[in-house]
Amino acid sequence: MSRTPEIDVGDYVREIPGQQFLVRTEAYTDEDVFELEMKHIFERTWIYVGHETEFPSAGSFKTAYVGRQPIVVIRDKEGKIGAFFNRCVHRGATLLREHQGTVQEMRCPYHGWIFDLAGRTRLVSERGDPGGYGANFIEPEGLLRVPRLESYRGLLFVSLDADIQPLASYLGELKTVIDAKLDLSPVGRIAIASKPYVCRYRGNWKLQTENIVDAYHFMHTHGAFVKLQAKYGDSTGDFGVHKGRSSREMREQRFRGETWSCRQGHGFARVPAADPGYLLDGEFGRMYRELLDRHGEAAFAGITSKATSTVFPSMGMIHQQIRVWRPISVDETEVLIYPYEIEGAPDAFNAGMLRSQERFYGPSGFGMTDDTEIFARVTQGLRASSVEWLVFDRGMDSDERTESGDYRGLPSSEAPQRALWRAWKKMMQQASKHA
Incomplete structure (x- = not known):
């Protein structure tokens, strides 16, 4: 049974300046604390996802994680590096699973939807088939972009916090x-x-x-x-x-x-x-x-x-x-x-x-x-x-x-x-x- 609800998380670190610095055991072992870390630390800081030299040409990609959220970093045909949540906007399947590689497009293996290197929706498969998508279908614009992507001397970082301070x-x-x-x-x-x-x-x-x-x-x-x-x-x-x-x-x-x-x-x-x-x-x-x-x-x-x-x-x-x-x-x-x-x-x-x-x-x-x-x-x-x-x-x-x-x-x-x-x-x- 987790002890986290019984303890103020802010009390997990005790410091007497110049004299004592203690960390509670549960900071390493409590599953509830871990869940809070994923949401309130990893999703609110800058996370390193790669170096610019790992994306030498259009279609070069690398998969990574922000905490436990999967993302894909990819260079488009205009030479720009972008970061997207690695999830099809249709039914949620991961688009790319290899650690890194090169693709011409991002294709969902579940139902065949296709997204270009800039994350835009390019094909909704079997759209006009019987039982398919009608005239009122609202087509998603594309993959959800990670809110922030910045580089410091070629080191690429992303953040899910759109209001985070600049990387430098x-x-x-x-x-x-x-x-x-x-x-x-x-x-x-x-x-x-x-x-x-x-x-x-x-x-x-x-x-x-x-x-x-x-x-x-x-x-x-x-x-x-x-x-x-x-x-x-x-x-x-x-x-x-x-x-x-x-x-x-x-x-x-x-x-x-x-x-x-x-x-x-x-x-x-x-x-x-x-x-x-x-x-x-x-x-x-x-x-x-x-x-x-x-x-x-x-x-x-x-x-x-x-x-x-x-x-x-x-x-x-x-x-x-x-x-x-x-x-x-x-x-x-x-x-x-x-x-x-x-x-x-x-x-x-x-x-x-x-x-x-x-x-x-x-x-x-x-x-x-x-x-x-x-x-x-x-x-x-x-x-x-x-x-x-x-x-x-x-x-x-x-x-x-x-x-x-x-x-x-x-x-x-x-x-x-x-x-x-x-x-x-x-x-x-x-x-x-x-x-």
Whole structure:
């Protein structure tokens, strides 16, 4: 039996500034809470649905979800990208089920209605047959368009809230991370050139949101990988990611830099390059020297830093990948990992980075398997619901609040996780008022 009706959802997060930050167990396990999240968080925020390079020509499409609502993003014959609810306006069948592909039109497999690439109704099948549609039939104009679709530097987001703030404003301080990652390209662009690696785990979607920006867990959750790296160094092809060193050196590296808690719910952790000079004199020194000349020292420091980030509620960027997570149910989540290429970079650079990501994030890698095992263990542990709270206090006493209302924390602070929960509480309190 759900306990949600007995508890004010707004009371699921308790914060004593600078001292204590607690989250109620039911925030991860209660089915009623999950239903509220789908309606009052996922349908009222910006949700990442793809990158412009995934739509190279007319008819290129990709299916996605806003919470649990299916949508299709597609490029029309005029070159414009549009987003529609993936549902025939006749009897509700899903039009496109493949993850992505190319079509000449969108045809309903149930009764054969056809819609063009701009979503307009082009054919109502057997319209004049006996028992068909008469003279008074009001033909639907076409598919229902998703209210908002915007792009930031090629990253496509949609929202079901027609009145939501512009995407650039919503991203806030996180734009500094996105800009730095894209400015690693000599031409300022990235490209997604392959299908994603897809996995599912038993656990709530917020576990992935918390984890991708959690510097605290790495030496523990990925302990076996740390020992492997310490023994074999870069012979496993690290390409500068999770670079092989002794455990002490790896720990020191992870306690450098900063973390951020953004008021919109985003979080990020940023670690400066250990030796920028090594990059300038290394195999790809020419590319890095050109970047330094173009952007200057301050921006170059950001471009060469290692940053992990999350866009509230369900998209992240880490190393050279975009990651998306989709809630299936209160205790099941799908994760899609999209490696991307740096346009204008040497082929060897992109190939090396891809090999590095396969080593840690791919199906036979260490990272995702370690994390999903931990998510399963957390989900199992949360069944001990008599333990009422989870603790997110780390670094609160040293977080600094900025003039914009964001928080800047030390390297392993749980500031990014608190960003999620502050935004979550605000939106869920609004949901409770309308319940």
